[in-house]
Amino acid sequence: MANKIRVGILGYGNLGRGVELALRQNPDMELKAFFTRRDPKTLKTLSSEVPVYHVDDAVNMKDDIDVMILCGGSATDLPKQSPEYAKYFNIVDSFDTHAKIPEHFAACDASAQESGKVALISVGWDPGMFSLQRLLGNCILPDGKDYTFWGKGVSQGHSDAIRRIDGVLDAKQYTVPVEDALKKVRAGENPELTTRDKHTRECYVVAKEGADLEKIRQEIVTMPNYFADYDTTVNFITKEELDRDHKGIPHGGFVMRSGVTGVNGETKEMIEYSLKLGSNPEFTSSVIVCYARAAYRMNKEGMKGCKTVFDVPPVYLSPKSAEELRKTLL
Amino acid sequence: MANKIRVGILGYGNLGRGVELALRQNPDMELKAFFTRRDPKTLKTLSSEVPVYHVDDAVNMKDDIDVMILCGGSATDLPKQSPEYAKYFNIVDSFDTHAKIPEHFAACDASAQESGKVALISVGWDPGMFSLQRLLGNCILPDGKDYTFWGKGVSQGHSDAIRRIDGVLDAKQYTVPVEDALKKVRAGENPELTTRDKHTRECYVVAKEGADLEKIRQEIVTMPNYFADYDTTVNFITKEELDRDHKGIPHGGFVMRSGVTGVNGETKEMIEYSLKLGSNPEFTSSVIVCYARAAYRMNKEGMKGCKTVFDVPPVYLSPKSAEELRKTLL
Numbered sequence: 001m002a003n004k005i006r007v008g009i010l011g012y013g014n015l016g017r018g019v020e021l022a023l024r025q026n027p028d029m030e031l032k033a034f035f036t037r038r039d040p041k042t043l044k045t046l047s048s049e050v051p052v053y054h055v056d057d058a059v060n061m062k063d064d065i066d067v068m069i070l071c072g073g074s075a076t077d078l079p080k081q082s083p084e085y086a087k088y089f090n091i092v093d094s095f096d097t098h099a100k101i102p103e104h105f106a107a108c109d110a111s112a113q114e115s116g117k118v119a120l121i122s123v124g125w126d127p128g129m130f131s132l133q134r135l136l137g138n139c140i141l142p143d144g145k146d147y148t149f150w151g152k153g154v155s156q157g158h159s160d161a162i163r164r165i166d167g168v169l170d171a172k173q174y175t176v177p178v179e180d181a182l183k184k185v186r187a188g189e190n191p192e193l194t195t196r197d198k199h200t201r202e203c204y205v206v207a208k209e210g211a212d213l214e215k216i217r218q219e220i221v222t223m224p225n226y227f228a229d230y231d232t233t234v235n236f237i238t239k240e241e242l243d244r245d246h247k248g249i250p251h252g253g254f255v256m257r258s259g260v261t262g263v264n265g266e267t268k269e270m271i272e273y274s275l276k277l278g279s280n281p282e283f284t285s286s287v288i289v290c291y292a293r294a295a296y297r298m299n300k301e302g303m304k305g306c307k308t309v310f311d312v313p314p315v316y317l318s319p320k321s322a323e324e325l326r327k328t329l330l
Numbered sequence: 331m332a333n334k335i336r337v338g339i340l341g342y343g344n345l346g347r348g349v350e351l352a353l354r355q356n357p358d359m360e361l362k363a364f365f366t367r368r369d370p371k372t373l374k375t376l377s378s379e380v381p382v383y384h385v386d387d388a389v390n391m392k393d394d395i396d397v398m399i400l401c402g403g404s405a406t407d408l409p410k411q412s413p414e415y416a417k418y419f420n421i422v423d424s425f426d427t428h429a430k431i432p433e434h435f436a437a438c439d440a441s442a443q444e445s446g447k448v449a450l451i452s453v454g455w456d457p458g459m460f461s462l463q464r465l466l467g468n469c470i471l472p473d474g475k476d477y478t479f480w481g482k483g484v485s486q487g488h489s490d491a492i493r494r495i496d497g498v499l500d501a502k503q504y505t506v507p508v509e510d511a512l513k514k515v516r517a518g519e520n521p522e523l524t525t526r527d528k529h530t531r532e533c534y535v536v537a538k539e540g541a542d543l544e545k546i547r548q549e550i551v552t553m554p555n556y557f558a559d560y561d562t563t564v565n566f567i568t569k570e571e572l573d574r575d576h577k578g579i580p581h582g583g584f585v586m587r588s589g590v591t592g593v594n595g596e597t598k599e600m601i602e603y604s605l606k607l608g609s610n611p612e613f614t615s616s617v618i619v620c621y622a623r624a625a626y627r628m629n630k631e632g633m634k635g636c637k638t639v640f641d642v643p644p645v646y647l648s649p650k651s652a653e654e655l656r657k658t659l660l
Contacts, residue, residue: 021592025472046593101660102653122660129466131660132644133603136459138659139620139647140613142355186606261616262351263376267608269616273463274604276516278597283470286591286599290469310655314462315640317469323432325640329468330431330452330461 004030005296006064007289010055010085011071012036012043014249015094018285019069020046026289028319032065062088067292069093079104086111086119086306090295092288094124101127109306118299119306123291124284125275126150130255132309133273137257141269144259147185149177149198153251153280161226162203165219167211170239172246174202177254185256188268194229201232204246206239251280290317334360335626336394337619338419340385340411341401342366342373344579345424348615349399350376356619358649362395392418397622399423409434416441416449416636420625422618424454431457439636448629449636453621454614455605456480460585462639463603467587471599474589477515479507479528483581483610491556492533495549497541500569502576504532507584515586518598524559531562534576536569581610620647 007029009016016034023031033051036043040052053061058068068089070081074097082093086108095104101122112119122128126148134146155175162171181198184191191197203220207213217234221227237245257271277283291309294316298307315322337359339346346364353361363381366373370382383391388398398419400411404427412423416438425434431452442449452458456478464476485505492501511528514521521527533550537543547564551557567575587601607613621639624646628637645652 018591025591098660102657105656127660129470132466134659135644135648135655136462139623139644140459140616261348261355261609261612267612268606269608269613270606272602272604272606274602276598276600276602278599279591282591282597283599286470293469308656308660310645310652310660311643313641313643314465314469318465322640325465326435326638327432329464330428330457330638330640 004028005293006030006032006066007292008033008035008058008061008065008068008089009071010035010058010068010081011077012045013071014281015285015288016069016071017046018279018281018283019071019288021282022285022289025286026293026319029289029293033061035068058085059088065089066296067092069288069292074100079107082119082121083107083111086117087115088117090118090120090292090299092120092123092292092295094128094284094288095122096124096127098127105306105308113305116299116304118295118303120291120295120308120312121306122308123288125277125287126253128284128287128309129275130253130273133255133271134257135310137255137259137271141257141259141261141271143261143265144257144269145190147193147256147258148253149182149256150253151175151177151199151251153253153277154246154249155201156249158201158203158226161223162205162220165216167208167216168205169208170206170242172204172242174204176200176202182254185258186270186272188258188270190258196230199230201227201230203232203234204237204242205234206242207236248278249280250278251283252276293317293319334358335623336360336362336396337622338363338365338388338391338395338398339401340365340388340398340415341407342375343401344611345615345618346399346401347376348609348611348613349401349618351612352615352619355616356623356649359619359623363391365398388415389418395419396626397422399618399622404430409437412449412451413437413441416447417445418447420448420450420622420629422450422453422622422625424458424614424618425452426454426457428457435636435638443635446629446634448625448633450621450625450638450642451636452638453618455607455617456583458614458617458639459605460583460603463585463601464587465640467585467589467601471587471589471591471601473591473595474587474599475520477523477586477588478583479512479586480583481505481507481529481581483583483607484576484579486579488531488533488556491553492535492550495546497538497546498535499538500536500572502534502572504534506530506532512584515588516600516602518588518600520588526560529560531557531560533562533564534567534572535564536572537566578608579610580608581613582606623647623649 035055070093078095108119158173221232252275255273261267297316365385400423408425438449488503551562582605585603591597627646
């Protein structure tokens, strides 16, 4: 362990904190510094021995950081930060706006091709592990159908949308896969499923005193894009109940590939991958950290440019030697 | 599709037939020829338009075949064939004697390094997809425990062992995962499981007329390595029942990684991958065929030597462009 991989964390929210913790489980990696847009003196991390710098100082540390993990959001942070920091560092991000991935890829690739660094984007579980399972399923069973279900888990975006409604003090929203739909897919029935067939939405809402509960409920269940296409249940609870019973950020889901083989497609084959996550950001961070190892190694072997989980040979994810992996895990 | 990947099949048992069928589902690949140790004239394939040659003629076709898929057995065929044919071809095999993989790797690597070809070994579902999932699980959740369960499915080796018993006409053996053990693992209990805790063995046996059934049963359940360490049930049935109810070769199984994240490992995370296969050889062949595509491409890009599923960037498995994959599956 003479040469540990030196990692920087840029952005310290749930994800940054998850990366900080995940690095402790990987003794071949070392957390070198935090970078923040806030006043560094005000940032309370869990690792008091690790220095905190302002983001403006990051570039000065380009020779001290092997991989910079960008822990900002996909809406406004990463579209700017990823191409910018790929000029100086190998980077990993968790960009998750599926529709804008091609655009984000192009921007990061231009930057990383020029700097000679690796920019590994959209790492986590979806996009990330779920994408990888979808790819494997499609390649193994070309005659088949893909199904992705999410949950049961907290959707941050939907919870935020409820909180913005007039009269709402706080809220938490769970996305729940419909058990009957899962069963049909598992049985190889290859059902055509609408949005409503696949998931329900459960809302736990704390209303302000004197608020019109029925009006809030109506506003939630009819909200376009977010709730209107789903069977949504709204439960009003107290702030104490919310804090006590809904403080975690669990998530998870299922990727299934239902396909056929044989002379006339007479043989059914089913692949299922599922995650049950106690903490969405901690698991996402754990995926990011092993892909940070891969980004560093791939760059060390001369690779550069933008990459995704599709481009990473699995052997680079592990701290163990290829020989040991073949012996113990193959 | 001007330049299809030209594939040869060497060996025509269940696996060779599976590869033959899987290739039909992959229009960017073309079955160029079969090679057999039997008299080519006697081989009845499902593809009368594809020529059948004797294995001795394979080397003459080294410029006509992009990837040779070796469909022999791991006990005696592949240890010889894989290093031999890697002298002339990119090869893919499904070598599945886990303990001897390092040895097989070394032999194939020596041969393929010298020829400049790619030898992709131990491809299928275990070793293969299950190995890949074990690796991913270990890398994402370093603090965790691995569980692999097999079944419900037919074990060819165990069925053969029963057939060799005096008084047995025919037999089929199913390996069945113990539901209670699966439940405990899924619940994150991280149980220590003995061989007996994890799987049971169900045997369907056709006895010869007048055979001592109790003696056969005793011989099965006490057979070392194969049955003695398991709870084994023996059912005597007629030949007609065996042929009617047990003619398929289903299989499957589960790979689970149960791990923890957080400040003190307080958060539970669970990854589960499962397969439910109507046909073990047809699914194995489907995996092999997409890895054959990867072997060809990796070699075309200058890679050589022995590889396993751990070394293959997933993007090489698909006939689609990296750009399209990012757009549709990431």
